[in-house]
Amino acid sequence: MRSDLRITSAVMDATLLDLPWEVPLEEWTEEDVVQLPKGISRHLVRFARLGGRVVAIKETTEEMASREYSMLRRLQRLDVPCVEPLAVISGRTGADGEELDSVLVTRHLRFSLPYRALYSSSMKRDTAQRLVDALAGLLVRLHLVGFYWGDVSLSNTLFRRDAGAFAAYLVDAETGTLEPSGLSTGRREDDLEVARVNIAGELLDLAAGGRLDESIDPVAVAASIVEQYRSLWHELMSDEVIDASERWRISARIERLNALGYDIEELAIRTGDGGTTVNIQPKVVDPGHHHRRLQGLTGIDAEENQARRMLNDLDQYVALQHDLRPTVGDEALANEWFERVFAPIVESVPLELRGKLEGPEVFHEVLEHRWYLSEQRQCEVPLEEAATSYIETQLSFRRDEAALLGVPVTTAISVVPIETGAILLEDEDDDPDWRDKV
Structure with a gap:
Protein backbone atom coordinates (compact mmCIF):
# COMPACT_ATOMS: atom_id res chain seq x y z
CA MET A 1 0.00 0.00 0.00
CA ARG A 2 3.07 2.29 -0.20
CA SER A 3 3.15 2.98 -3.92
CA ASP A 4 2.00 6.59 -3.48
CA LEU A 5 3.99 7.32 -0.33
CA ARG A 6 5.99 10.57 -0.62
CA ILE A 7 8.85 11.47 1.69
CA THR A 8 10.23 15.00 1.79
CA SER A 9 13.52 15.20 3.65
CA ALA A 10 16.78 17.12 3.32
CA VAL A 11 18.69 13.92 4.12
CA MET A 12 17.01 10.71 3.08
CA ASP A 13 16.82 8.18 5.89
CA ALA A 14 15.85 4.72 4.66
CA TRP A 21 2.63 4.54 7.58
CA GLU A 22 -0.34 2.58 6.21
CA VAL A 23 -1.80 2.47 9.74
CA PRO A 24 -3.53 5.52 11.32
CA LEU A 25 -1.27 6.99 13.99
CA GLU A 26 -3.81 6.41 16.75
CA GLU A 27 -3.76 2.67 15.97
CA TRP A 28 0.00 2.19 16.24
CA THR A 29 0.91 -0.59 18.68
CA GLU A 30 3.31 -0.64 21.62
CA GLU A 31 5.89 -2.20 19.30
CA ASP A 32 5.96 1.03 17.30
CA VAL A 33 5.32 3.65 19.98
CA VAL A 34 7.62 4.90 22.74
CA GLN A 35 5.85 6.14 25.85
CA LEU A 36 7.31 9.55 26.68
CA PRO A 37 5.77 12.53 28.46
CA LYS A 38 4.31 14.96 25.96
CA GLY A 39 2.53 18.27 26.06
CA ILE A 40 -0.98 19.15 24.99
CA SER A 41 -1.39 19.42 21.21
CA ARG A 42 -4.30 20.11 18.89
CA HIS A 43 -2.92 17.33 16.69
CA LEU A 44 -2.30 13.68 17.44
CA VAL A 45 1.37 13.18 18.38
CA ARG A 46 3.21 9.91 18.97
CA PHE A 47 6.83 9.03 19.70
CA ALA A 48 8.48 6.17 17.83
CA ARG A 49 11.86 4.48 17.56
CA LEU A 50 13.70 5.14 14.34
CA GLY A 51 17.12 3.62 13.77
CA GLY A 52 18.18 3.70 17.42
CA ARG A 53 16.75 7.14 18.14
CA VAL A 54 13.36 8.55 19.01
CA VAL A 55 11.28 10.76 16.75
CA ALA A 56 8.07 12.71 17.29
CA ILE A 57 5.34 12.18 14.68
CA LYS A 58 2.48 14.65 14.28
CA GLU A 59 -0.53 14.01 12.04
CA THR A 60 -1.75 17.07 10.17
CA THR A 61 -2.52 18.22 6.64
CA GLU A 62 0.13 17.98 3.94
CA GLU A 63 0.15 21.76 3.54
CA MET A 64 0.63 22.40 7.27
CA ALA A 65 3.26 19.68 7.63
CA SER A 66 5.28 21.03 4.69
CA ARG A 67 5.00 24.59 5.92
CA GLU A 68 6.12 23.74 9.45
CA TYR A 69 8.95 21.56 8.15
CA SER A 70 10.27 24.47 6.07
CA MET A 71 9.85 26.94 8.93
CA LEU A 72 11.76 24.75 11.40
CA ARG A 73 14.60 24.36 8.91
CA ARG A 74 14.80 28.14 8.49
CA LEU A 75 14.83 28.64 12.25
CA GLN A 76 17.62 26.10 12.58
CA ARG A 77 19.71 28.01 10.05
CA LEU A 78 19.15 31.11 12.20
CA ASP A 79 20.47 29.22 15.24
CA VAL A 80 17.19 29.43 17.14
CA PRO A 81 16.57 26.71 19.76
CA CYS A 82 13.94 24.44 18.22
CA VAL A 83 13.30 20.79 17.43
CA GLU A 84 15.04 19.34 14.39
CA PRO A 85 12.72 18.58 11.42
CA LEU A 86 13.44 15.26 9.73
CA ALA A 87 10.75 14.64 7.12
CA VAL A 88 7.23 15.10 5.84
CA ILE A 89 5.40 11.89 4.95
CA ASP A 96 -8.74 -0.25 3.11
CA GLY A 97 -7.57 2.25 0.50
CA GLU A 98 -8.66 5.27 2.55
CA GLU A 99 -6.38 8.31 2.48
CA LEU A 100 -4.60 9.10 5.75
CA ASP A 101 -3.32 12.41 7.08
CA SER A 102 0.21 13.49 6.31
CA VAL A 103 2.73 13.60 9.15
CA LEU A 104 5.61 15.80 10.25
CA VAL A 105 8.56 13.88 11.70
CA THR A 106 10.96 15.67 14.07
CA ARG A 107 13.85 14.41 16.14
CA HIS A 108 12.94 14.14 19.81
CA LEU A 109 15.04 16.54 21.88
CA ARG A 110 17.11 14.44 24.26
CA PHE A 111 16.74 15.10 27.97
CA SER A 112 13.87 17.50 27.35
CA LEU A 113 10.54 17.56 29.16
CA PRO A 114 7.19 19.25 28.54
CA TYR A 115 6.01 21.64 31.21
CA ARG A 116 3.29 19.28 32.48
CA ALA A 117 5.98 16.74 33.38
CA LEU A 118 7.84 19.39 35.37
CA TYR A 119 4.91 20.87 37.27
CA SER A 120 3.60 18.94 40.25
CA SER A 121 2.17 19.61 43.69
CA SER A 122 5.71 19.44 45.07
CA MET A 123 7.24 21.89 42.61
CA LYS A 124 8.65 25.01 44.19
CA VAL A 132 8.50 31.24 32.40
CA ASP A 133 11.82 33.11 32.40
CA ALA A 134 13.25 30.55 29.97
CA LEU A 135 10.25 31.00 27.68
CA ALA A 136 10.72 34.78 27.83
CA GLY A 137 14.33 34.36 26.72
CA LEU A 138 13.27 32.10 23.86
CA LEU A 139 10.66 34.63 22.75
CA VAL A 140 13.26 37.40 22.66
CA ARG A 141 15.56 35.25 20.52
CA LEU A 142 12.71 34.51 18.13
CA HIS A 143 11.76 38.16 17.84
CA LEU A 144 15.37 39.19 17.22
CA VAL A 145 15.42 37.10 14.03
CA GLY A 146 11.99 38.41 12.95
CA PHE A 147 9.90 35.38 13.91
CA TYR A 148 6.30 35.97 14.96
CA TRP A 149 5.14 32.89 16.84
CA GLY A 150 1.40 33.55 17.08
CA ASP A 151 0.80 30.75 19.59
CA VAL A 152 3.31 31.24 22.41
CA SER A 153 2.64 28.80 25.22
CA LEU A 154 4.27 26.35 27.59
CA SER A 155 2.61 23.53 25.64
CA ASN A 156 4.49 24.51 22.47
CA THR A 157 7.83 24.52 24.28
CA LEU A 158 10.22 21.87 25.56
CA PHE A 159 12.56 22.49 28.50
CA ARG A 160 16.01 21.14 29.25
CA ARG A 161 17.83 21.62 32.54
CA ASP A 162 20.59 24.19 32.28
CA ALA A 163 22.72 24.53 35.42
CA GLY A 164 19.81 25.00 37.79
CA ALA A 165 17.79 26.98 35.27
CA PHE A 166 15.96 25.78 32.16
CA ALA A 167 16.65 26.22 28.45
CA ALA A 168 13.54 26.55 26.28
CA TYR A 169 13.08 25.11 22.78
CA LEU A 170 10.32 25.84 20.28
CA VAL A 171 8.34 22.72 19.35
CA ASP A 172 5.33 23.91 17.35
CA ALA A 173 5.95 26.44 14.55
CA GLU A 174 2.84 25.92 12.45
CA THR A 175 1.38 29.36 13.24
CA GLY A 176 4.68 31.25 12.94
CA THR A 177 5.90 33.62 10.25
CA LEU A 178 9.35 35.04 9.50
CA GLU A 179 9.59 38.72 8.66
CA PRO A 180 13.10 39.50 7.36
CA SER A 181 12.67 43.23 7.89
CA GLY A 182 12.01 42.63 11.59
CA LEU A 183 8.92 42.69 13.80
CA SER A 184 7.08 45.85 14.65
CA THR A 185 6.50 46.72 18.30
CA GLY A 186 2.83 45.87 17.81
CA ARG A 187 3.62 42.37 16.56
CA ARG A 188 5.98 41.73 19.45
CA GLU A 189 3.43 42.98 21.96
CA ASP A 190 0.78 40.78 20.39
CA ASP A 191 2.99 37.70 20.84
CA LEU A 192 3.68 38.76 24.41
CA GLU A 193 -0.04 39.08 25.22
CA VAL A 194 -0.75 35.68 23.66
CA ALA A 195 1.99 34.23 25.87
CA ARG A 196 0.57 35.80 29.02
CA VAL A 197 -2.98 34.58 28.35
CA ASN A 198 -1.93 31.07 27.29
CA ILE A 199 0.41 30.55 30.24
CA ALA A 200 -2.23 31.72 32.69
CA GLY A 201 -4.70 29.26 31.20
CA GLU A 202 -2.21 26.39 31.30
CA LEU A 203 -1.29 27.02 34.93
CA LEU A 204 -4.92 27.47 35.98
CA ASP A 205 -5.65 24.12 34.34
CA LEU A 206 -2.87 22.50 36.37
CA ALA A 207 -4.19 24.13 39.54
CA ALA A 208 -7.69 22.84 38.87
CA GLY A 209 -6.27 19.33 38.56
CA GLY A 210 -4.37 19.64 41.85
CA ARG A 211 -1.00 19.53 40.08
CA LEU A 212 0.20 22.97 41.09
CA ASP A 213 1.61 23.97 44.46
CA GLU A 214 -0.83 26.19 46.32
CA SER A 215 1.84 28.85 46.81
CA ILE A 216 1.98 29.48 43.05
CA ASP A 217 -0.27 32.23 41.69
CA PRO A 218 -0.93 31.23 38.05
CA VAL A 219 -1.93 34.73 36.95
CA ALA A 220 1.09 36.38 38.60
CA VAL A 221 3.54 33.85 37.16
CA ALA A 222 2.01 34.26 33.71
CA ALA A 223 2.21 38.05 33.95
CA SER A 224 5.87 37.86 34.91
CA ILE A 225 6.82 36.84 31.36
CA VAL A 226 5.95 40.37 30.27
CA GLU A 227 8.37 41.96 32.74
CA GLN A 228 11.12 39.44 32.05
CA TYR A 229 10.77 39.84 28.28
CA ARG A 230 10.80 43.63 28.38
CA SER A 231 13.77 43.71 30.74
CA LEU A 232 15.81 41.48 28.44
CA TRP A 233 14.70 43.32 25.29
CA HIS A 234 15.61 46.67 26.85
CA GLU A 235 19.04 45.42 27.89
CA LEU A 236 19.70 44.24 24.37
CA MET A 237 18.22 47.04 22.30
CA SER A 238 18.10 50.31 24.23
CA ASP A 239 20.47 53.26 24.07
CA GLU A 240 22.43 54.02 27.20
CA VAL A 241 23.76 57.51 27.80
CA ILE A 242 26.64 57.73 30.25
CA ASP A 243 29.07 60.41 31.34
CA ALA A 244 32.39 60.35 29.50
CA SER A 245 34.16 60.03 32.84
CA GLU A 246 32.43 56.70 33.44
CA ARG A 247 33.39 54.82 30.33
CA TRP A 248 34.05 51.74 32.46
CA ARG A 249 30.25 51.32 32.30
CA ILE A 250 30.63 50.30 28.65
CA SER A 251 32.42 47.16 29.81
CA ALA A 252 29.78 46.68 32.50
CA ARG A 253 27.03 46.83 29.87
CA ILE A 254 28.80 44.24 27.73
CA GLU A 255 29.25 41.98 30.76
CA ARG A 256 25.53 42.22 31.56
CA LEU A 257 24.66 41.23 28.01
CA ASN A 258 27.14 38.35 28.12
CA ALA A 259 25.59 37.21 31.40
CA LEU A 260 22.23 37.10 29.63
CA GLY A 261 23.80 34.88 26.97
CA TYR A 262 24.47 37.41 24.22
CA ASP A 263 27.48 38.76 22.38
CA ILE A 264 27.85 42.20 20.84
CA GLU A 265 29.43 42.30 17.42
CA GLU A 266 29.40 46.08 17.14
CA LEU A 267 28.81 49.10 19.35
CA ALA A 268 27.75 52.55 18.17
CA ILE A 269 29.64 54.91 20.44
CA ARG A 270 29.45 58.65 19.84
CA THR A 271 30.28 61.66 21.92
CA GLY A 272 27.58 64.13 22.84
CA ASP A 273 27.66 67.87 23.50
CA GLY A 274 31.14 68.97 24.45
CA GLY A 275 32.28 65.36 24.48
CA THR A 276 30.54 64.74 27.79
CA THR A 277 28.41 61.69 26.93
CA VAL A 278 28.68 58.38 25.15
CA ASN A 279 25.74 56.55 23.57
CA ILE A 280 25.87 52.77 23.59
CA GLN A 281 23.69 50.83 21.14
CA PRO A 282 24.15 47.10 20.56
CA LYS A 283 23.84 46.77 16.79
CA VAL A 284 24.21 43.03 16.28
CA VAL A 285 23.56 40.54 19.04
CA ASP A 286 24.14 36.83 18.91
CA PRO A 287 23.13 34.43 21.69
CA GLY A 288 25.35 31.71 23.06
CA HIS A 289 28.50 33.56 24.15
CA HIS A 290 29.55 31.05 26.82
CA HIS A 291 28.35 28.03 24.85
CA ARG A 292 30.48 28.96 21.85
CA ARG A 293 33.55 29.82 23.90
CA LEU A 294 33.43 26.53 25.82
CA GLN A 295 32.83 24.54 22.65
CA GLY A 296 35.68 26.31 20.88
CA LEU A 297 38.10 25.62 23.73
CA THR A 298 37.07 22.07 24.67
CA GLY A 299 34.54 20.75 22.16
CA ILE A 300 31.93 20.32 24.91
CA ASP A 301 28.39 21.04 23.70
CA ALA A 302 26.62 22.51 26.73
CA GLU A 339 41.13 15.42 30.02
CA ARG A 340 42.14 15.80 33.67
CA VAL A 341 39.11 17.50 35.23
CA PHE A 342 35.90 17.30 33.21
CA ALA A 343 36.12 13.84 31.62
CA PRO A 344 37.14 11.94 34.80
CA ILE A 345 34.25 13.43 36.77
CA VAL A 346 31.67 12.56 34.11
CA GLU A 347 33.12 9.07 33.63
CA SER A 348 33.02 8.43 37.37
CA VAL A 349 29.23 8.17 37.20
CA PRO A 350 28.26 4.47 37.41
CA LEU A 351 26.81 3.01 34.23
CA GLU A 352 23.39 2.45 35.76
CA LEU A 353 23.09 6.14 36.71
CA ARG A 354 24.13 7.69 33.41
CA GLY A 355 20.56 8.16 32.26
CA LYS A 356 19.88 10.55 35.13
CA LEU A 357 21.39 13.72 33.69
CA GLU A 358 23.57 14.85 30.81
CA GLY A 359 27.31 15.06 31.37
CA PRO A 360 27.54 18.91 31.48
CA GLU A 361 24.69 19.07 34.02
CA VAL A 362 26.36 16.39 36.16
CA PHE A 363 29.61 18.36 36.15
CA HIS A 364 27.76 21.58 37.06
CA ARG A 377 33.69 22.20 56.36
CA GLN A 378 35.22 25.66 56.00
CA CYS A 379 37.94 24.22 53.78
CA GLU A 380 38.47 23.38 50.12
CA VAL A 381 37.06 19.95 49.22
CA PRO A 382 38.81 18.06 46.40
CA LEU A 383 36.69 17.73 43.27
CA GLU A 384 36.99 13.93 43.21
CA GLU A 385 35.74 13.69 46.79
CA ALA A 386 32.85 16.02 45.97
CA ALA A 387 31.94 13.90 42.95
CA THR A 388 31.83 10.71 45.01
CA SER A 389 29.67 12.39 47.65
CA TYR A 390 27.35 13.86 45.00
CA ILE A 391 26.84 10.51 43.26
CA GLU A 392 26.08 8.73 46.54
CA THR A 393 23.86 11.36 48.17
CA GLN A 394 22.28 13.23 45.25
CA LEU A 395 22.47 11.60 41.82
CA SER A 396 21.41 8.15 42.99
CA PHE A 397 18.05 9.56 44.05
CA ARG A 398 17.41 11.71 40.97
CA ARG A 399 14.67 10.85 38.47
CA ASP A 400 15.99 9.55 35.15
CA GLU A 401 15.85 12.17 32.44
CA ALA A 402 17.16 10.11 29.56
CA ALA A 403 15.07 10.78 26.46
CA LEU A 404 14.96 7.23 25.10
CA LEU A 405 13.10 4.30 26.60
CA GLY A 406 13.65 0.65 25.93
CA VAL A 407 17.18 1.25 24.62
CA PRO A 408 19.76 -0.49 26.86
CA VAL A 409 22.89 1.38 27.86
CA THR A 410 25.91 0.07 26.00
CA THR A 411 28.53 2.79 26.25
CA ALA A 412 27.00 5.59 28.26
CA ILE A 413 29.93 7.97 27.94
CA SER A 414 33.04 7.73 25.87
CA VAL A 415 35.80 10.29 25.58
CA VAL A 416 37.65 10.73 22.31
CA PRO A 417 40.86 12.78 21.98
CA ILE A 418 39.93 16.41 21.46
CA GLU A 419 41.81 16.67 18.19
CA THR A 420 39.18 14.49 16.51
CA GLY A 421 36.42 16.97 17.32
CA ALA A 422 34.29 14.21 18.84
CA ILE A 423 34.41 14.95 22.52
CA LEU A 424 31.57 13.53 24.49
CA LEU A 425 29.09 10.93 23.36
CA GLU A 426 26.20 9.83 25.52
CA ASP A 427 23.78 6.99 24.95
CA GLU A 428 20.45 7.13 26.69
CA ASP A 429 19.29 4.86 29.47
CA ASP A 430 16.53 2.27 29.63
CA ASP A 431 13.85 3.32 32.07
CA PRO A 432 10.46 1.63 31.53
CA ASP A 433 9.04 3.32 34.65
CA TRP A 434 9.57 6.86 33.31
CA ARG A 435 5.94 7.87 33.34
CA ASP A 436 5.52 6.74 36.97
CA LYS A 437 8.43 8.93 38.02
CA VAL A 438 7.21 12.11 36.37
Missing part, protein backbone atom coordinates in the same frame (compact mmCIF):
# COMPACT_ATOMS: atom_id res chain seq x y z
CA THR A 15 14.72 3.71 8.15
CA LEU A 16 11.69 5.97 7.67
CA LEU A 17 10.25 3.20 5.48
CA ASP A 18 10.28 0.81 8.45
CA LEU A 19 7.41 2.58 10.23
CA PRO A 20 3.80 1.49 9.55
CA SER A 90 2.44 12.31 2.61
CA GLY A 91 0.45 10.13 0.24
CA ARG A 92 -0.39 7.73 3.06
CA THR A 93 -3.08 5.16 2.29
CA GLY A 94 -4.68 2.74 4.74
CA ALA A 95 -5.15 -0.99 4.17
CA ARG A 125 7.54 28.46 43.14
CA ASP A 126 11.05 29.32 41.94
CA THR A 127 11.00 26.43 39.49
CA ALA A 128 7.73 27.61 38.01
CA GLN A 129 9.24 31.05 37.60
CA ARG A 130 12.36 29.71 35.90
CA LEU A 131 10.26 27.98 33.24
CA GLU A 303 23.71 24.79 27.47
CA GLU A 304 24.53 28.44 28.12
CA ASN A 305 24.35 28.42 31.93
CA GLN A 306 26.20 25.12 32.12
CA ALA A 307 28.91 26.55 29.88
CA ARG A 308 29.19 29.69 32.00
CA ARG A 309 29.75 27.65 35.16
CA MET A 310 32.25 25.29 33.52
CA LEU A 311 34.15 28.23 32.04
CA ASN A 312 34.57 29.65 35.55
CA ASP A 313 36.22 26.41 36.60
CA LEU A 314 38.24 26.22 33.38
CA ASP A 315 39.46 29.82 33.72
CA GLN A 316 40.58 29.19 37.30
CA TYR A 317 42.47 26.10 36.16
CA VAL A 318 44.14 27.99 33.31
CA ALA A 319 45.09 30.92 35.57
CA LEU A 320 46.66 28.57 38.14
CA GLN A 321 48.58 26.64 35.50
CA HIS A 322 49.80 29.86 33.89
CA ASP A 323 51.46 30.78 37.19
CA LEU A 324 53.20 27.40 37.25
CA ARG A 325 53.84 27.03 33.50
CA PRO A 326 53.69 30.47 31.87
CA THR A 327 54.86 29.22 28.47
CA VAL A 328 51.89 26.84 27.98
CA GLY A 329 49.10 28.30 25.81
CA ASP A 330 45.42 28.61 26.74
CA GLU A 331 44.31 26.07 24.12
CA ALA A 332 46.66 23.40 25.45
CA LEU A 333 45.55 24.09 29.03
CA ALA A 334 41.88 23.91 28.03
CA ASN A 335 42.51 20.49 26.46
CA GLU A 336 44.33 19.47 29.64
CA TRP A 337 41.39 20.64 31.80
CA PHE A 338 39.03 18.56 29.67
CA GLU A 365 26.01 19.88 39.97
CA VAL A 366 29.28 18.39 41.21
CA LEU A 367 30.75 21.91 41.26
CA GLU A 368 27.70 23.10 43.21
CA HIS A 369 28.00 20.19 45.62
CA ARG A 370 31.68 20.88 46.21
CA TRP A 371 30.87 24.50 47.06
CA TYR A 372 28.30 23.43 49.65
CA LEU A 373 30.66 20.86 51.17
CA SER A 374 33.45 23.42 51.34
CA GLU A 375 31.12 25.89 53.06
CA GLN A 376 30.12 23.26 55.63
